[in-house]
Amino acid sequence: MDIKPKPTLILVLFHFLNFNIHFLFGAETISANQSLSGDDTIVSAGEVFVLGFFKPGKTSNYYIGMWYKRDPYQTIVWVANREQPxxxxxxxxxxxxxxxLVLFNESNIPIWSTNVNSTTSSTTSVKAVLQDNGNLVLFDDGLSDKSKLLWQSFDYPTDTWLPGASLGFNKITKRKQVLTSWKSPEDPAPGVxxxxxxxxxxxxxxIWNRSRSFWTTGSWNGQDFTLVPETKRNSVCKVxxxxxxxxxxxxMYAINSTAIxxxxxxxxxxxxxLLWLPNNGWDSLWSFPRQQCQVYAFCGAYGSCSENSMPFCQCLKGFKPKSQNDWDLQDYSEGCVRKSELHCGNNTSLTNEKKDRFLELPSVSSPEDEESKRVGSLEECESICLSKCSCIAYAYDNKxxxxxxxDLLNLKQLSPGDTNGRTLYIRLAASEFPSPKKNKGKFVGVVVSFALVLISLLGCLFLSILRQRKNSMGTGTSVGALGTARGLVYLHDKCRECIIHCDIKPENILLDAEFNPKVADFGxxxxVSREFSRVLTTIRGTRGYLAPEWISGVAITFKADVYSYGMVLFELISGKRNTEICEDGKVRFFASQAASHIVRGGDVLSLLxxxxxxxxxxxxxxxxxxxxxxxxQDCxxxxxxxxxVVQMLEGIIELNLPPVPRSLKLVVDSNQSIVFYTESSSNQSSQSQVPSDTSYVSSFVDHQISIVNVV
Incomplete structure (x- = not known):
């Protein structure tokens, strides 16, 4: 009697044979009879890191890379074939x-290799293992000394320094470990x-931009870098x-083994x-240089950098991005090129309308490689520049x-009145300036158009006024929220020194007649010096708006203002104070109710x-x-x-639902009453009655209702 093989047995056999070619998800080792292809990955033994193919952004290119297993955004920390996708x-x-270890492309051509020269090792005994610290190691399993590595990825970092790895210089091999940035968010090729x-x-x-060093950590004093005190106070890792x-x-070593x-x-x-927060993704602990425009030649040639604009880089008038695709990917390193070529050398035979001219550019930083000329007037300085075909800009002032x-590099747009600013005159082709004849025609057209538009506007004016009366409060709220956020960005990031306001509340946000908010009262x-990210100070502020870290006595950061701003936002939404006294004498804490309502996906209109x-x-x-x-959030x-926050409010960043802050959740979950006096005078005492069985609630409520307004 013939016995036919069962389909199930055939399927099991197929998977068994297939395992020898492509191993399943979860292994940590690549052996001689295994390979990575398609969606195959290897995972470190403790399930910390993953290695496999990835595709950055919207490109069609794939790379072998490494990322944290917990990170759903697949933030890459190491790339093998960064130049050969x-x-x-x-x-x-x-x-x-x-x-x-070799990567063969779709044509079976090797495009990346570890380039190990070993005469004693064979393919059958060589293995690659992904370790829990993110180090991909290659060793010969046939050797008695397994700790002798043939190759390790820690010696060849890309743009990321992981805890457990080193940056330095080998005196014997003359080789350095260097971090090199990506070219753009969608291109891991070496950047500048x-x-x-x-x-x-x-x-x-x-930090270098090609051959130019523009920022340093400062010297090592045995405990930290002198210009990066965060390395000493770091609670995540140490150097x-x-x-x-x-x-x-x-x-670099990890202090907290659970922190990513x-x-x-x-x-x-x-x-x-960066620090990984499960509910908020990657959070930046610090960055240097602190301001983006302090990065040398960030906007490339003929690009102007401004901390007050988004994006930071703009081409000068008369110029356009050299590569619009690169600029769309936030890679500005190639800078800008002229829209119209200059007519230098032919100026004597050209009419005045076709000669090169100069565009005034006020309040900019002085580009590098300037040449000084001894002249007595602005006109003479312009004449010297115009007579030189190589001259592309000039400036004349008290200097x-x-x-x-x-090429003009490192141009920064400064605020009007900045003492470091100069007025620069940029040489442009005459075609970049409007013609007088065209201006006349444009003027007539504008007048006619304006008259027609004015007639239409008058017809709608009355209805517009009625609608504005109804919507003025909502509009003011929206504009005030975003404007206040921008004001705090300026205090935290744009000033020469970081300013922590410490008392953000509605009374300190003033609105003009057009609902433009002004942050006031800096008493x-x-x-905080830019060399530090925290400051130790006595508790200060106003009850109901104080961040939880004030009560712990630790040094505060600008995130204390963020907490206060969040409380103000809730009051803007509801149109009333976060603390409301009920008829029975109890106090309703709106922020706790609102946060719980939002996270549960409730109807937000009920909060309005x-x-x-x-x-x-x-x-x-x-x-x-x-x-x-x-x-x-408490943390x-x-x-x-x-x-x-500004990017969130503008809709630039996609939002995830946050967790209910632990302190607020305990207040909501508690059935005990919360009663306290509500006088606003900072000289009166306060009293609170809180749940006796929850010390954290007690601490939080005492903290929020204490009358604190002391420097």
């Missing part, structure tokens, strides 16, 4: 070949920025300096330390006459000021509610920065 990941293979050990003085590390006969290195962090050189040229004959403000009669944009209202809830690391 593959198109079809299913027909490409990452496997052992000889003594090396590097973070590496300084060769002339090995006691500090510098140690090692110098011996064979190497000079800075080693990384230090990276961003494609923007800033060095950032004398300066001309520039090379309790604290000035009843005087608006539900007249509000639902999506905008939801966004403001979610932002407010993020701002009042300061979970709160967004004010610059991020």
């Amino acid at each position: 593959v198109i079809n990941r299913f027909s490409s293979e990452f496997r052992i070949s000889g003594s090396n 920025f590097t973070f590496e050990l300084n060769t002339s003085d090995v006691s500090y590390i510098s 140690e300096y090692v110098s011996n006969h064979s190497m000079i290195t800075f080693n 962090s990384q230090l990276m050189i961003h494609f923007s040229g800033q060095l950032k330390q 004398g006459c300066s001309i520039w004959t090379r 309790l403000a604290k000035l 000021d009843p005087r608006l009669d539900g007249n509000a944009d639902i999506e905008e209202l939801k966004r403001v509610c979610v932002v407010a809830c993020w701002c009042i 300061e690391f979970q709160r967004p920065s004010m610059s991020r």
Whole structure:
């Protein structure tokens, strides 16, 4: 009797045979008979890191990369083939070949290798293992000394410095570990920025833009870098300096083994330390240089950088991005090029209308490589520049006459009245300036158009006034919220020193006749040097708006203002105070109820000021509610920065639902009454009655209702 094989048995056999070719998700090792292809991955033993193919952004290119397993955004910390992508990941293979890890593309051509020269190792005994610290190691399993590595990814970092890795210089091999930025968010190819050990003085590390060093950590004093005090106060990881006969290195170690962090050189040229927060993604603990426009030549040639604009870079008038695609990807390094060529050399034979002219550019920083000329007037300075075909700009002020004959780099747009600003005159082709004849025609057209528009507007004016009366409160709320956020961004990020206001509340936000908000009353403000991110100070502020860290006595950051701003947002939404006295003498804490309501997905219109009669944009209202809830998180690391708050309110950043802050959740869950006196005088005492069985609630409520207004 013939026995036919069962389909189930055949299927099991198929999977068994297939395992020898492509191993399943979850393994940590690549052996001789295994390879990565398609969606295959390997995972470190403790399920910390994943290695596999990834595709950045909207591109069609695939790379072998590494990321944290917990990170749903798949933030890449290491890339193998950053300069040689593959198109079809299913027909490409990452496997052992000889003594090396090799990536073969869809045409079976090796495009990346570990390049190990070993005569003793064979393909059958060589293995690659992904470790829990993010180090991909290659070793010969046939050797008695398994700790002797053939190759490790820690020696070849991309843009990220992970805890357990080193940055330094090998005196024997003359090789350095260097962090090199991505070219753009969608291109892991080497960018223009590097973070590496300084060769002339090995006691500090510098950020470079190609061959130009523009920022340094300061020297190592045995505990921290002098210009990065955060390395000493860091509660996530620590840095140690090692110098011996064979190497000079800075080693980074994790202090908290449960915390997920990384230090990276961003494609923007800033060095950032990031901490992973399960409910908020990656949060920046600090970044250097602190301001984006301090990054050398960030906007490239003929690009102007401004901290007050978004995006930061703009081409000068008469110029356009050299690569619009790169600019769309926030890669401004190639700068700008002229829209129209100059007519230099032919100026004598040209009419005045066709000669090159100069565009006035006030309040800008002085570009580098200037040449000084001795002249007595603005006209003479202009004449000298115009006579030189190589001259592209000039300036004349109390510093004398300066001309520039090379590409304009490091231009920064400064605020009017900034003493460091100069008025620059940029040379442009005559075609970049409007013609007088065209101006006359345009003027007539504008007058006619204006008359027609004016007639139409008069007809709608009355209806517009009626609508504005009804919507004025809602409009003022929306504009006031965003304007106040921008004001705090200026205090925290744009001033020479970081200013923590310490007393953000509705009374300190003034509105003019057009509802433009002004942050006022800096009597309790604290000035923080840019060299520090925290400051230890006595408790100050107003009850109901104080962040939880005030009661713990720890040093505060600008995130204390973020918390206060979140409380103000809730009051803007509801049109009433967050604390409301009921008829029975109990106090209703609106923020706790609102946060719980938002997270549960309740109807946000029920939170809106009843005087608006539900007249509000639902999506905008939801966004403001979610932002407010993020701002009042107990942990300061979970709160967004004010610059991020602005992006949230503008809808630039997609929002996730936040958790209910623990302190507020305990208040909501508690059935006990919360009673306290509500006099506003800062000289009167306060009293509270809180649930006796929940010390955290007691601490929080005491903190919020205490009358604190003391410097």
